[in-house]
Structures are given as C-alpha cells and as structure tokens.
Amino acid sequence: MDLNNKPVLRSKNAPDENPVFPVLTDDEIRKIDGWWRAANYLNVGQIYLMANPLLREALTADQIKPRLLGHWGTSPGLNLIYAHMNRLIRKYDLNAIYMAGPGHGGPAIIANVWLEGSYTEHYPDVTEDDSGMLKLFRQFSTPGGVPSHVSVPTPGSIHEGGELGYVLVHAFGAVMDNPDLLVAAVVGDGESETGPLAASWKSIDFINPSRDGAVLPILHLNGYKISGPTVWGRHSDEDIRNFFRGQGYEPQFVEGSDPVSVHQAISSAMEEAVLKIRAIQHAARAEGNRQRPIWPLIVLRTPKGWTGPKIVDGLAVEGTFRAHQVPVSEVKTNPEHLRVLEAWMRSYKPEELFDERGRLRSEFLELAPIGHRRMGSNPHANGGLLSKPLSLPAYGDYAVEFVEPARERVGSTAVLGQYLRDVYEANPENFRLFCPDETNSNRLGAVFEVTDRCLVSEILPGDDHVSPDGRVMEVLSEHCCHGWLEGYTLTGRHGLFATYEAFAMIIDSMAMQHAKWIEHAKRVPWRADIPSLNYLLTSTCWRNDHNGFSHQGPGFIDTIIHRKPSVARVYLPPDANCLLSVADHCLRSVNYLNLIVIDKQPQLQWLTMEEAKQHCARGLGIWPRYSHNPDRPDVVLACAGDIPTQEIIAAAAILRRYVPELKFRIVNVVDLMRLCPPERHPHGVSDDEFVSVFGATTPVIFAFHGYPGVVHDLLHGRTSHDRFHVRGYIEEGTTTTPFDMVVLNKMSRLHLALDVARYVPGMLVSGLPLVSYCNEMLARHEDYIHEHFDDLPEVKDWVWSEA
Numbered sequence: 094m095d096l097n098n099k100p101v102l103r104s105k106n107a108p109d110e111n112p113v114f115p116v117l118t119d120d121e122i123r124k125i126d127g128w129w130r131a132a133n134y135l136n137v138g139q140i141y142l143m144a145n146p147l148l149r150e151a152l153t154a155d156q157i158k159p160r161l162l163g164h165w166g167t168s169p170g171l172n173l174i175y176a177h178m179n180r181l182i183r184k185y186d187l188n189a190i191y192m193a194g195p196g197h198g199g200p201a202i203i204a205n206v207w208l209e210g211s212y213t214e215h216y217p218d219v220t221e222d223d224s225g226m227l228k229l230f231r232q233f234s235t236p237g238g239v240p241s242h243v244s245v246p247t248p249g250s251i252h253e254g255g256e257l258g259y260v261l262v263h264a265f266g267a268v269m270d271n272p273d274l275l276v277a278a279v280v281g282d283g284e285s286e287t288g289p290l291a292a293s294w295k296s297i298d299f300i301n302p303s304r305d306g307a308v309l310p311i312l313h314l315n316g317y318k319i320s321g322p323t324v325w326g327r328h329s330d331e332d333i334r335n336f337f338r339g340q341g342y343e344p345q346f347v348e349g350s351d352p353v354s355v356h357q358a359i360s361s362a363m364e365e366a367v368l369k370i371r372a373i374q375h376a377a378r379a380e381g382n383r384q385r386p387i388w389p390l391i392v393l394r395t396p397k398g399w400t401g402p403k404i405v406d407g408l409a410v411e412g413t414f415r416a417h418q419v420p421v422s423e424v425k426t427n428p429e430h431l432r433v434l435e436a437w438m439r440s441y442k443p444e445e446l447f448d449e450r451g452r453l454r455s456e457f458l459e460l461a462p463i464g465h466r467r468m469g470s471n472p473h474a475n476g477g478l479l480s481k482p483l484s485l486p487a488y489g490d491y492a493v494e495f496v497e498p499a500r501e502r503v504g505s506t507a508v509l510g511q512y513l514r515d516v517y518e519a520n521p522e523n524f525r526l527f528c529p530d531e532t533n534s535n536r537l538g539a540v541f542e543v544t545d546r547c548l549v550s551e552i553l554p555g556d557d558h559v560s561p562d563g564r565v566m567e568v569l570s571e572h573c574c575h576g577w578l579e580g581y582t583l584t585g586r587h588g589l590f591a592t593y594e595a596f597a598m599i600i601d602s603m604a605m606q607h608a609k610w611i612e613h614a615k616r617v618p619w620r621a622d623i624p625s626l627n628y629l630l631t632s633t634c635w636r637n638d639h640n641g642f643s644h645q646g647p648g649f650i651d652t653i654i655h656r657k658p659s660v661a662r663v664y665l666p667p668d669a670n671c672l673l674s675v676a677d678h679c680l681r682s683v684n685y686l687n688l689i690v691i692d693k694q695p696q697l698q699w700l701t702m703e704e705a706k707q708h709c710a711r712g713l714g715i716w717p718r719y720s721h722n723p724d725r726p727d728v729v730l731a732c733a734g735d736i737p738t739q740e741i742i743a744a745a746a747i748l749r750r751y752v753p754e755l756k757f758r759i760v761n762v763v764d765l766m767r768l769c770p771p772e773r774h775p776h777g778v779s780d781d782e783f784v785s786v787f788g789a790t791t792p793v794i795f796a797f798h799g800y801p802g803v804v805h806d807l808l809h810g811r812t813s814h815d816r817f818h819v820r821g822y823i824e825e826g827t828t829t830t831p832f833d834m835v836v837l838n839k840m841s842r843l844h845l846a847l848d849v850a851r852y853v854p855g856m857l858v859s860g861l862p863l864v865s866y867c868n869e870m871l872a873r874h875e876d877y878i879h880e881h882f883d884d885l886p887e888v889k890d891w892v893w894s895e896a
C-alpha cells in the first residue's frame with residue numbers, strides 16, 4: 094500500500110490540521126474506480142437506453158427512450174459512497190445499510206444493488222447479464238416499471254427520499270436499539286436546507302453508543318439544488334466546520350474532481366470515521382464512558398453530475414445545476430446530442446467493466462460484500478424479517494372498575510400510562526415512546542416508574558427522570574419524533590408517538606409519505622410486514638383552558654382518513670377501558686397507521702371492561718344502558734369521541750326530562766372507519782348492520798370529535814345520508830371554560846337537544862319546553878362564565894344517572 098505522508102487532497106478552504114492520508118493501493122483504486130464507473134454507466138443507461146445496453150454497436154436514435162426521465166446530478170456521488178462503503182463492509186465486516194437523502198438518485202442505488210447481485214435475488218427475471226441489464230434499463234421510469242426514487246421496490250432501502258428532509262431521522266431511528274448497525278446516510282446539500290433535516294442533526298444527543306448503533310452522515314455538498322445554488326454551496330469550509338462542531342460532530346472534508354484523489358480522500362475519511370465510531374462504541378461498551386461522544390461526519394464536495402457531459406449547446410453542465418436531471422436532452426432528434434451521449438457512456442469503458450455475458454468482471458465484483466452483508470440484502474432494510482411481536486400485558490388488568498357507570502371522572506390516558514409502563518418492562522429492547530415533550534402533560538408519566546427520558550448529554554441533579562439509558566424519546570421536534578419512530582418500525586421494532594392533537598398537523602406530510610410506503614410495501618412480495626405506526630393524540634381541541642386558539646386543530650383525522658383504506662385506521666375511544674382495548678389492538682397490528690384520539694383530562698367512564706372489549710371489537714354499536722326505548726327510536730343520538738359522548742348522553746338526559754315520550758338510542762362509534770360503506774374501507778360495516786344500528790330513515794344527531802365534514806365524507810353512499818346532522822369542531826376557540834368550548838362550536842348538550850327539536854318530526858309542539866330550557870341555559874351559561882370564570886355547577890359536575 095502506498096502510504097506516503099503527503100496529503101493527496103485537501104479542501105481549498107480547509108486548515109492544515111486536517112490532512113487526508115492515502116489508504117488505497119493503486120490496484121484498489123483501479124477496482125473501486127471500476128465499480129464506480131460501472132455504476133455510473135448503469136445510471137446513464139437507465140435514464141436513456143431502451144436497447145443496445147452494452148453499446149456493442151454504434152448508438153442510434155431508435156435505441157433512445159422517447160421520454161427521458163430521472164436524475165443524474167446526485168448519482169455519481171451516491172455511487173462513489175456506495176463503492177467505498179462496500180470496501181469498508183468487507184474490511185471490517187460491517188453490518189451496514191445505506192440511506193440516500195437525495196432519493197431522486199434512485200438509478201444509482203438500483204445500479205449498485207444490481208452489480209452486487211441483490212437485485213437479481215429479489216427480481217430473478219432481471220438477470221446478471223446483458224439481457225438483465227437491458228431489463229434494468231427498460232423498466233426505469235417507464236409504464237409499469239420502477240420509480241426514479243429509492244423507493245419500496247429497491248432492495249436495501251427503507252428511505253425513499255422523495256420528500257426531502259427525513260434521511261437523518263430515519264437513519265437515527267433505525268440504529269436505536271440496533272447496537273451493531275451502521276447507517277451511511279447521505280444528506281443532499283439542498284435537502285439540508287429543509288426544516289426537518291436542519292432539526293435532525295441533534296439526534297446524536299439521543300444516541301447512546303452502549304446500546305444504539307451509529308449513523309455516519311455524509312453531506313453531499315455538490316453545490317446545487319434543482320436550479321439554484323445551495324446555501325452551504327457558497328459557504329466556506331470554516332463556516333460549515335463551525336456549524337457541525339457546534340452540533341457535536343467533527344467533520345472531515347473531502348473535495349475534488351479528480352477521481353483518483355477523491356477515491357483516496359473519501360476512502361481515508363470513511364475509514365477514519367468507521368474507526369472513530371468503533372472507538373466510541375468501545376469506550377461506551379467496554380469502558381463505561383457516559384459522555385456524549387463527538388461523532389464523525391463527512392462533507393463531500395464533488396461536482397454535481399460529475400463525469401457527465403461538461404458542456405452541452407455551449408452551456409456548462411457538469412458541476413452546475415444543469416446536471417440535476419437529464420443533462421443532455423432531445424437525444425432522439427438531435428444527432429449532436431446523440432453523439433454527446435454516446436461519448437459520455439463510452440467514457441466509462443463498458444467493455445473493460447463487463448464481460449462477454451454482460452456481467453461485472455470478477456476483479457470488480459470482488460469489491461462487493463457477500464450474502465446479508467450486501468447493503469441490498471441486509472435484513473434491517475426489510476425490518477419485518479427481524480421483527481418480534483411485543484409481549485403485551487393483559488390489558489384487562491388495568492380496567493377502571495366502578496359500581497355505577499359514568500358517576501366518577503378518571504383520566505383515561507393516566508390509565509394507559511400504567512399499561513405502557515408494563516409494556517416497557519416486558520419489552521426492554523424493542524419498544525419506545527416518542528413524544529415532543531409531553532409525556533407527563535399527556536398523563537403518561539407512569540412510564541417513568543421504569544424508565545427515563547433519554548438524553549446523552551449533561552444531566553443536572555434537579556433533572557426529572559433523564560438519563561442516557563432512558564427509553565422515552567422526548568425531543569421538541571414533531572419531525573424528529575415521527576421520523577425516528579418511522580426508522581424504528583421500518584427496522585421491525587414497535588412504538589407510539591404521543592403528541593398534542595393540534596401539533597400533529599406538523600407531521601401530516603410525513604404520515605402521508607409513510608402511509609404510501611406501507612401501502613406500496615404490501616404489494617412488493619419480498620417485503621415483510623412491519624409494525625404499525627401508532628399515534629396517540631391527547632390535549633384535544635375541546636379543552637382550551639389557558640391555551641388560546643392555537644391549540645385546537647383536529648385535522649390529523651382528516652389526514653389519516655384520506656390515506657389508502659388498506660393502511661388507515663382511526664379510533665376514538667370514549668373512555669379508559671376502550672382506550673386500553675384499542676391500544677392493545679394497535680400495538681399488535683402490522684402495516685397500519687393507527688390514530689387514537691382521546692383527551693387527557695379526567696372524564697366519565699361509560700363501559701365496564703367486558704362491555705368495552707365487545708364494543709371495541711364491534712367498532713360501533715348501540716349503548717342500551719344510555720338509550721331510552723331504543724327498539725323503534727324516534728331519533729338516533731350518535732357520538733364519536735370522548736367529549737362528544739359526554740355531550741350526547743347529557744343531551745339525552747335533558748331530552749328524557751323535557752320530552753319523556755321520545756324514544757332514542759345512543760350509538761357510539763369507536764372505530765371511525767366503520768361508518769364507511771364496506772366497498773370503500775375494509776372496516777366499513779355492511780349496509781344491513783349499518784341500518785340495524787342507525788335505522789334506515791330515522792334522523793341521526795351526531796356529535797363528532799373533529800370537523801363535521803369528516804363524518805359526511807365517510808358516510809357518503811350510505812342509506813339516506815341526508816338524515817345525519819353532524820356537530821363537531823368548527824374552528825371556534827379562545828381561553829375559556831370546557832363547556833364554553835362545546836357551546837362556541839355548537840356541539841353542547843344544549844345544541845344537540847335543540848337539533849333534536851329541529852330535526853325530529855312532531856317535535857314542534859311537544860318540544861317547546863325543551864327549546865325554552867335550552868335557550869335559557871345557553872344565556873345563563875354565558876352570564877355565569879363571565880361572572881365566575883367557571884362552568885355552571887350543574888354542567889361541570891354533571892354525571893349520568895339512570896332516573
């Protein structure tokens with residue numbers, strides 16, 4: 094090995110103390126470079142060619158795809174890193190996976206996993222020869238083929254990179270509780286400008302090297318986004334170094350455009366990083382070091398579209414934003430462009446790289462790791478293969494017991510907290526709670542009896558349950574919480590994301606992307622099932638207290654119901670026993686986004702555990718105890734959600750007093766998707782069952798937790814849908830009392846009773862005293878809260894009674 098002491102490459106801005114020493118022999122460089130050229134060649138082939146894959150004859154216009162799609166610019170950098178990761182995996186027997194933040198470089202990863210043989214193992218018809226190569230080219234970005242991003246069908250991928258910004262959170266989530274795993278995470282310099290990516294550098298404050306694996310971030314500083322420069326592309330190394338040092342990293346810079354020097358520099362930087370990571374892990378695991386380490390990070394400054402056409406039509410392409418997608422277009426119709434493309438492809442010397450059959454020559458193939466060490470075949474990137482079901486305590490043991498129902502108020506999430514405490518105890522290595530900062534506020538604090546908040550940083554004596562060994566992941570970034578949990582479940586482990594309802598909207602796009610991933614994965618046969626992503630939304634829109642208007646927003650329900658029916662589930666448990674039953678169900682499930690919404694405040698408890706089990710299994714049903722002559726009702730009083738359940742049953746009490754002859758049934762919906770016609774959602778009840786619960790023509794007054802339009806949307810297609818009159822959250826809120834919130838949104842018991850008077854035939858006369866009472870009460874309420882700053886005692890202390 095040539096180990097002279099001369100730095101082979103140093104950034105023009107880098108200070109002298111950071112030289113890079115060569116670690117590769119000339120022969121190693123030749124082989125790595127061969128792999129890299131082969132991957133680059135396959136990249137270009139995927140974008141352009143539909144015939145003549147190895148250029149064994151002169152390229153002609155009819156061999157070019159009619160629609161040129163894909164991204165070239167990021168790909169040479171992605172290929173470079175893949176090739177050098179391969180060398181290190183072999184040398185150190187690393188258990189590593191690759192995440193490409195600029196996931197638009199899909200053809201790069203496809204090229205590499207095909208070269209290493211993983212692709213053909215997953216897709217046997219895409220053989221490792223020239224006909225397989227042609228299939229690889231022809232399927233890319235064409236109808237029925239594979240997408241241009243590193244998406245679900247790409248072996249070795251658990252990160253699509255379509256919506257930029259999440260590569261680091263996915264990577265860090267994947268290594269939590271995976272002590273041997275290393276994720277090489279490439280961050281685009283444009284991507285690094287996104288909010289979620291900017292937030293995620295701090296993830297190292299939550300990575301405990303004694304129990305977690307490691308992420309090696311590689312900032313791919315090619316200087317450009319789609320059509321403009323990146324912010325960091327115009328910053329000095331010194332600025333960038335200061336930024337990363339401030340975040341807890343020691344960056345190593347690699348810069349250049351001469352392949353040989355860059356191979357040396359990147360191999361040296363990556364090897365040094367791997368050794369640093371090993372040293373960090375050894376210090377934590379063998380020597381008990383509890384300090385937050387300084388983690389390595391690589392800044393790779395290479396030209397965008399490196400090795401591509403330098404100038405096209407007189408304009409610079411290589412090293413500029415023009416290399417982002419298809420660097421030379423109109424190849425079918427412009428002979429000069431065809432010539433540029435052919436010269437470009439031949440510059441990789443395919444005849445040197447591929448043998449007669451079209452397979453990568455063995456001297457280059459030697460670089461690839463074997464078996465599960467190949468990054469396209471590592472089971473962590475198909476996490477369901479490694480997933481172990483949770484060991485769950487019997488949730489019935491946590492039941493809220495009562496002599497008479499709905500007489501006392503109990504905090505339902507506090508009960509769930511006790512259950513989660515025991516889930517933690519029974520699953521010390523594959524369950525975590527993710528929460529911006531509100532585990533206690535959401536009343537889940539019982540978990541701190543058995544674990545702490547995680548922080549791998551300075552801990553002060555006054556801190557409450559904070560330690561590097563803590564397993565409650567509290568970071569005030571909904572993006573980090575969601576992304577970590579995605580990475581954690583995609584690698585087969587289980588978790589729950591608990592957050593304030595209004596602020597779930599921050600991650601609604603992430604939820605959408607994850608739903609797409611799961612949905613697509615179900616259609617890819619080799620992808621194993623992964624644990625569901627579970628949401629618990631508390632601090633809901635119905636309680637304002639000191640918070641102003643900012644804290645109300647039940648819109649995450651809308652986000653979830655519009656996801657594919659095969660992955661979307663929404664549960665609105667009305668009390669603690671139902672919450673326990675729903676939580677148990679969700680934690681056992683796979684391949685869903687499970688949304689659970691329930692408030693944290695003490696609330697009336699309606700069902701015994703046995704009743705709750707049956708009700709939740711059915712998902713919706715009549716509650717006979719709270720109904721009045723329910724067999725042939727005049728009206729159905731329906732509810733979904735805890736506060737709506739309280740208000741509708743309180744409305745029922747008013748109705749019984751003022752219109753005793755009125756027959757009604759109380760229907761509660763805990764599994765919201767039951768409302769959908771079965772052809773639109775697998776949970777939808779049959780029309781017969783729907784009619785047996787809601788009747789066929791009976792008016793329905795429906796109190797709903799979220800925006801009323803959600804219920805109308807779900808009911809679309811049901812028998813005489815226009816008889817449903819839905820009350821819900823209508824964007825009213827301020828600092829006010831709990832009952833005033835339902836009054837302002839016209840979902841109070843008084844409004845619901847007035848709706849009965851309005852919509853039930855024959856109520857015009859018999860309902861008059863009812864109407865007077867409700868209107869008087871609304872006026873009294875208004876006066877009372879402004880005088881006393883609290884709800885009327887008969888409202889505040891209302892409990893259900895049979896009489």
Ligand SMILES: Cc1ncc(C[n+]2csc(CCOP(=O)(O)OP(=O)(O)O)c2C)c(N)n1
Pocket residue numbers: 166167195197254255256257258280281282283284285287313315316317318319323397417
């Ligand atoms: C959140 C988000 N916003 C916008 C886009 C559209 N987009 C696709 S690629 C790209 C530029 C990415 O630049 P960079 O991260 O530097 O990647 P490069 O191609 O330079 O490696 C943009 C803006 C996106 N995919 N995701």
Ligand SMILES: [Mg+2]
Pocket residue numbers: 281282283313314315316317318323
């Ligand atoms: Mg860039």
